[in-house]
Amino acid sequence: MIEPGGYILITAFILDFFLGDPRQLPHLVVGMGKAIHFFEPRFRQMFKNPLTAGIFFTCFLVGTAYGMAWVLTGWAMRIHPLLGAGVQTLLLFYCFSIKGLKDAAMAVVASLSIKDLKTARKKLSLIVGRDTRTLDESGVTRAAVETVAENFVDGFLAPLFWALVLGVPGAVAYKMINTLDSMVGYRNETYVLFGRASARLDDAANFIPARLSVFVIAVAAACLPNISGRRAWRTGWSEGRQHKSPNAGFPEAAFAGALKIRLGGPSIYHGTRVDKPYIGSVFNDPDISAVHTACRLMQTASITGLVGALVLIALNFTVFKGF
Numbered sequence: 353m354i355e356p357g358g359y360i361l362i363t364a365f366i367l368d369f370f371l372g373d374p375r376q377l378p379h380l381v382v383g384m385g386k387a388i389h390f391f392e393p394r395f396r397q398m399f400k401n402p403l404t405a406g407i408f409f410t411c412f413l414v415g416t417a418y419g420m421a422w423v424l425t426g427w428a429m430r431i432h433p434l435l436g437a438g439v440q441t442l443l444l445f446y447c448f449s450i451k452g453l454k455d456a457a458m459a460v461v462a463s464l465s466i467k468d469l470k471t472a473r474k475k476l477s478l479i480v481g482r483d484t485r486t487l488d489e490s491g492v493t494r495a496a497v498e499t500v501a502e503n504f505v506d507g508f509l510a511p512l513f514w515a516l517v518l519g520v521p522g523a524v525a526y527k528m529i530n531t532l533d534s535m536v537g538y539r540n541e542t543y544v545l546f547g548r549a550s551a552r553l554d555d556a557a558n559f560i561p562a563r564l565s566v567f568v569i570a571v572a573a574a575c576l577p578n579i580s581g582r583r584a585w586r587t588g589w590s591e592g593r594q595h596k597s598p599n600a601g602f603p604e605a606a607f608a609g610a611l612k613i614r615l616g617g618p619s620i621y622h623g624t625r626v627d628k629p630y631i632g633s634v635f636n637d638p639d640i641s642a643v644h645t646a647c648r649l650m651q652t653a654s655i656t657g658l659v660g661a662l663v664l665i666a667l668n669f670t671v672f673k674g675f
Contacts, residue, residue: 358665358666361665363441364447364448367445369451369651372452373451373452384413385535388535392546395409401545405546406546406549409549410550415525417528418525419521422519425520440520443523444520447515447524448511453479453504454647454650456478456479457479457643458644460472461643464493465640469488469489482495490638494613494615495619497642497646498616500607502600502604504603505558509653512657526557532547537551562602565602566603568653568656569653570582570584571653572653572655573606573652575652575656576648580609580612583610583612584607587606587610591633592606594629594631596628604631611645612635614631614632615632
């Protein structure tokens with residue numbers, strides 16, 4: 353018999369896998385972004401030291417996200433168990449972004465397939481932090497695969513992990529951490545001190561999920577034709593630490609090994625060249641077909657992660673069973 357938490361996970365996963373982000377409805381992450389914009393200047397005014405301001409700013413927003421989700425789900429559960437399950441499902445659905453990521457990556461491919469490099473660069477800029485204006489076709493393709501690999505963790509595996517550990521409020525808190533990092537976790541003059549707490553907290557929150565992703569990706573790769581699960585495992589562990597990020601390199605290296613492609617390399621971020629090492633350096637640069645394969649691998653890995661989570665729930669290895 354599936355535990356209540358299992359039904360919540362399955363339903364949230366199906367909604368995201370087939371529907372993606374509900375553009376007609378307010379989105380949780382959009383609300384988080386607005387909250388970050390609203391409170392940033394206020395915390396900067398409250399504390400003269402930007403590092404101190406950033407610490408309190410991060411703790412306040414993450415704590416608020418967790419607290420509001422906890423109160424909302426508890427309140428809904430007290431009214432009726434079905435309402436409680438529905439609220440938890442909706443919140444968790446908002447924390448997943450597999451279909452949205454696939455659609456964004458395939459939009460880049462659609463432009464590349466008709467040799468419209470300018471539009472491909474523009475579409476890519478919506479899902480990556482680097483400067484895309486000077487990328488050639490190979491650079492655009494490589495960046496698209498990299499964001500699919502990295503965001504498999506950010507957009508699915510890490511929210512799933514924190515839902516298992518801390519319940520749905522944990523997944524919501526993680527989403528706030530990840531949104532904070534994407535908005536203020538930069539090493540430029542504006543955020544090098546103010547955004548440090550957000551960046552370090554994001555590193556900590558992704559530490560286990562990023563390393564767990566190597567196993568999940570390897571298992572998923574073994575289930576697909578013409579992709580090597582063994583190579584994903586080997587490359588993930590041997591080259592995952594070569595990335596400047598303490599976490600992003602693991603899923604990227606696993607994807608590089610599975611697809612037998614080269615990722616990483618120098619990139620431009622906010623006008624500054626960042627000399628990242630290549631991952632999967634013995635392989636060739638990816639072509640357009642690699643993006644298709646990467647999306648298929650990401651979807652299969654998300655199903656693999658879901659099955660693993662359901663097994664853990666069935667074995668009572670997790671606190672997440674629904675309220």
